[in-house]
Amino acid sequence: MKNYLKGNLYSNTAGLYDYDNRNIIKDDLDFYVEYANKTNGEILELASGTGRVSLYVAEKTGRKLECIELSEKMVERFNHKLQTTHKYLQKNINIQTGDMADFKFDREFEYIIIPWRALQYLPETEQAIKCLSNVYNHLSDNGLFVFDIFKPRTYDDKWIGREDVSYDIMADGKRIIRSTVNYSADTINRNIQYKTKYRIIDDGKETVTEDLLTYKYYERDEIVDILKMTGLTVKEEYGYYDKRTIADGDEMIFICGKLFDS
Ligand SMILES: C[S@@+](CC[C@H](N)C(=O)[O-])C[C@H]1O[C@@H](n2cnc3c(N)ncnc32)[C@H](O)[C@@H]1O
Secondary structure: OOOOHHHHOOOOOHHHHHHOOOHHHOOOHHHHHHHHOOOOOOEEEEOOOOOHHHHHHHHHHOOOEEEEEOOHHHHHHHHHHHHOOOHHHHHHEEEEEOEOOEOOOOOOEEEEEEOOOHHHHOOOHHHHHHHHHHHHHHEEEEEEEEEEEEOOOOOOOOOOOOEEEEEEEEEOOEEEEEEEEEEEEEOOOOEEEEEEEEEEEEOOEEEEEEEEEEEEOOOHHHHHHHHHHOOEEEEEEEOOOOOOOHHHOOEEEEEEEEOOOO
16 A cells, blocks of 8 residues: 555544535535536545535435445445435445556446545546546536635645644534644645544543645646546636636636547
8 A cells, every 4th residue: 555545544643534624625515516417427536535515415406326435434434424324325326446547338428527636636637537437437428527626825845744733623522623744845846635533522631633645736737737638628617616716716627628639
């Protein structure tokens, strides 16, 4: 197992993932439904995690979803959530443990999504190219592919070592403080690493759980070139889920289709 993989599969922190209450984890939900409604048929979601987006999209659209997720711990959480929800959702959602860079179905999809920066969990460009080529191969001619990545920040000496608290909440009788601790930046290969760190204070006792996440980051033109190389073209692009421009937002959200004149 490559050393980055363990952290990127939330080996230690999968059980804490769904405590996240930030707006950015809610604002994308209706966005993915809006574009689902422009398409028909089964939906394919790559790196579906604990089913945060999958369950919402399945419920709002009444459509079937195929979900691929590599982390057994995240799949376990997703299955648990699925088992405790409506029967029709259990019937409509299929979860497979698999790699978003290497998957195969015997059919095409009109709607393929990779929400919440998950494409960046493939730390090498070759893996992203494999993933996007597979997306192309599984996308209908009139299909839509929607994904989100973050806009790169400045990764200098001031960035490394900084800790930022993402949220500090009371849940299930415990205080949960989630932070990110910047760990390393490779500005040549465009990889950053940070720890996702949870301090859990329960009955006066504190425990700390963390995973080291490794991301690939892209400038806007770089990812657009990679998309083009794999036969995909950008139809719309936004800087956040309220559809502000990339120049005005911290995210880069792309709505893509197939490029026919390549
Ligand atoms: C930030 S989470 C996003 C999860 C989900 N899409 C969401 O929006 O809540 C990134 C997910 O990518 C998964 N992942 C990492 N590498 C993967 C790979 N090669 N193939 C499939 N899933 C992967 C992780 O296990 C994790 O569940």
